Amino acid sequence: xxxxxxxxxxxxxxxxxxxxxxxxxxxxxxxxxxxxxxxxxxxxxxxxxxxxxxxxxxxxxxxxxxxxxxxxx
Amino acid sequence: xxxxxxxxxxxxxxxxxxxxxxxxxxxxxxxxxxxxxxxxxxxxxxxxxxxxxxxxxxxxxxxxxxxxxxxxxxxxxxxxxxxxxxxxxxxxxxxxxxxxxxxxxxxxxxxxxxxxxxxxxxxxxxxxxxxxxxxxxxxxxxxxxxxxxxxxxxxxxxxxxxxxxxxxxxxxxxxxxxxxxxxxxxxxxxxxxxxxxxxxxxxxxxxxxxxxxxxxxxxxxxxxxxxxxxxxxxxxxxxxxxxxxxxxxxxxxxxxxxxxxxxxxxxxxxxxxxxxxxxxxxxxxxxxxxxxxxxxxxxxxxxxxxxxxxxxxxxxxxxxxxxxxxxxxxxxxxxxxxxxxxxxxxxxxxxxxxxxxxxxxxxxxxxxxxxxxxxxxxxxxxxxxxxxxxxxxxxxxxxxxxxxxxxxxxxxxxxxxxxxxxxxxxxxxxxxxxxxxxxxxxxxxxxxxxxxxxxxxxxxxxxxxxxxxxxxxxxxxxxxxxxxxxxxxxxxxxxxxxxxxxxxxxxxxxxxxxxxxxxxxxxxxxxxxxxxxxxxxxxxxxxxxxxxxxxxxxxxxxxxxxxxxxxxxxxxxxxxxxxxxxxxxxxxxxxxxxxxxxxxxxxxxxxxxxxxxxxxx
Numbered sequence: 001x002x003x004x005x006x007x008x009x010x011x012x013x014x015x016x017x018x019x020x021x022x023x024x025x026x027x028x029x030x031x032x033x034x035x036x037x038x039x040x041x042x043x044x045x046x047x048x049x050x051x052x053x054x055x056x057x058x059x060x061x062x063x064x065x066x067x068x069x070x071x072x073x
Numbered sequence: 074x075x076x077x078x079x080x081x082x083x084x085x086x087x088x089x090x091x092x093x094x095x096x097x098x099x100x101x102x103x104x105x106x107x108x109x110x111x112x113x114x115x116x117x118x119x120x121x122x123x124x125x126x127x128x129x130x131x132x133x134x135x136x137x138x139x140x141x142x143x144x145x146x147x148x149x150x151x152x153x154x155x156x157x158x159x160x161x162x163x164x165x166x167x168x169x170x171x172x173x174x175x176x177x178x179x180x181x182x183x184x185x186x187x188x189x190x191x192x193x194x195x196x197x198x199x200x201x202x203x204x205x206x207x208x209x210x211x212x213x214x215x216x217x218x219x220x221x222x223x224x225x226x227x228x229x230x231x232x233x234x235x236x237x238x239x240x241x242x243x244x245x246x247x248x249x250x251x252x253x254x255x256x257x258x259x260x261x262x263x264x265x266x267x268x269x270x271x272x273x274x275x276x277x278x279x280x281x282x283x284x285x286x287x288x289x290x291x292x293x294x295x296x297x298x299x300x301x302x303x304x305x306x307x308x309x310x311x312x313x314x315x316x317x318x319x320x321x322x323x324x325x326x327x328x329x330x331x332x333x334x335x336x337x338x339x340x341x342x343x344x345x346x347x348x349x350x351x352x353x354x355x356x357x358x359x360x361x362x363x364x365x366x367x368x369x370x371x372x373x374x375x376x377x378x379x380x381x382x383x384x385x386x387x388x389x390x391x392x393x394x395x396x397x398x399x400x401x402x403x404x405x406x407x408x409x410x411x412x413x414x415x416x417x418x419x420x421x422x423x424x425x426x427x428x429x430x431x432x433x434x435x436x437x438x439x440x441x442x443x444x445x446x447x448x449x450x451x452x453x454x455x456x457x458x459x460x461x462x463x464x465x466x467x468x469x470x471x472x473x474x475x476x477x478x479x480x481x482x483x484x485x486x487x488x489x490x491x492x493x494x495x496x497x498x499x500x501x502x503x504x505x506x507x508x509x510x511x512x513x514x515x516x517x518x519x520x521x522x523x524x525x526x527x528x529x530x531x532x533x534x535x536x537x538x539x540x541x542x543x544x545x546x547x548x549x550x551x552x553x554x555x556x557x558x559x560x561x562x563x564x565x566x567x568x569x570x571x572x573x574x575x576x577x578x579x580x581x582x583x584x585x586x587x588x589x590x591x592x593x594x595x596x597x598x599x600x601x602x603x604x605x606x607x608x609x610x611x612x613x614x615x616x617x618x619x620x621x622x623x624x625x626x627x628x629x630x631x632x633x634x635x636x637x638x639x640x641x642x643x644x645x646x647x648x649x650x651x652x653x654x655x656x657x658x659x660x661x662x663x664x665x666x667x668x669x670x671x672x673x674x675x676x677x678x679x680x681x682x683x684x685x686x687x688x689x690x
Contacts, residue, residue: 010173018130023133036291037294064078
């Protein structure tokens, strides 16, 4: 199980939380996803055999949010 | 494409504004159809980002404010209210823009913290030369040089050099701390003056500084009960508004009234009011040295009426110090040298206190120790400069056949009643000095306790594993209401439970490990976190970064201030909705005015929360 933390652009709408979390969770291989609204960070745990951090980044970007930094741990 | 639109939302807003302005001028110049075209264009352009967001939310089965606005705008277009449709979309976007800017301000405290994170490190290579590398690339064991004005990039140990370091980033205290060989230094702290070479021990996300940032970020998103309630409320409220406006339309057959209702009932300020207060409050706490872990902790802390303290390390410094060095025969400097030198051989923490004190008076190099012998639970004896020195408690004196005179005994007893441990020191079988050692009360304890009493604390309790005398002395000096001494960690839990059963709201403060069970049992647990031991930082609800009780007092009044602020915000939000509803029913509030008042109320609650950033008790 890998973990990724993405720093997003400053989020201002509370509905973004559910949108981004929902989209990440729907992605095959993602175990858990949490969005920290005030820190504008998305955290996700995923199975590295099924999905990559870069793919998760594009999931968020497709929703229209800028991903500033991706950190894998 | 979507990203492009979101990124240029402010430009879209501006274009919409210009189209609205020209549309209105055209209409004013009796060119109504041309004016209407401009207004419709403005509506459509501004609707693009709103519509996308509404659609994205619907896919996730979410009711969003964007959806309500979209429906209202489409309705307005259908009934030919082009002025209103365009002004509403513009105001919604413009309000969103202002919200984002002001929200950023409420988050500024934590932003300032993360901006303080070190960027680069000056690595010392094997040949002694230096090279600049990224702070994230430093590895454990690397040697790093830090110059004046430079930031320490990792947690580590000083290898050489000495310097004054500003540790505000980890302790909230900006008074510089002296660092020399062997001292611990922390990532994110700044070298004021001097030069240090350090060895990296913790790097990247493992440093104390990174952990603090992570804790604060998580805290700001930990919701309080009030927030959770509002979230649930909004979940039903938004679709509820939709249903209600349909009912309004069904009854009145007035589409204009129905869509106006839709817009003014948007839950904006209500949803954002509580979280912004918490974010600003937690940010203020972090900047002032108290890490408060979330809105729920703020809520509970604001209701606390009983404080429970551990003694050693919490109310006191946790390190014994010499409080008096009373000489009966002989000369002080000479005695300090003899006794201090003897105690260098002691492994007892009281012995260390004596040595630390004596070092400042005498030069130990003038003394040679021929032999020493420690006696467990008694003291220590040895031969120094051809004198027989014996230091220890009464038993040590009696067992060595040394007589303690009545006046010396009376003095020692008096010191003990004041909470000291008395050590008798005999030179060649005569008691020459009595050294009093005590764990001193923290300098800011009295003041902090007084402040907290003025802030609604009704009862202060001290629980300690220490003896009755010492406990009573500390309690008397600080004016503590209830004292229990000679306790085991589980006894502390029992006392906390007993106090809770009386219906009191308890905040328990301790220095981490042995107090952990009691900290976990209390309504609010608070730990002294100096240097940030992981256990204390993780178990407690609040961590005092510089171990200062004044930070505790600050956190308490901050919690009350934050709750007050949150209530004000909820009231502002509710009052706005009520006034608008009445306005709609009485007539006179149209779509555009409704949207304006709605956005204004959102901005007002954010601005109100921003006052907390500068909050000072």
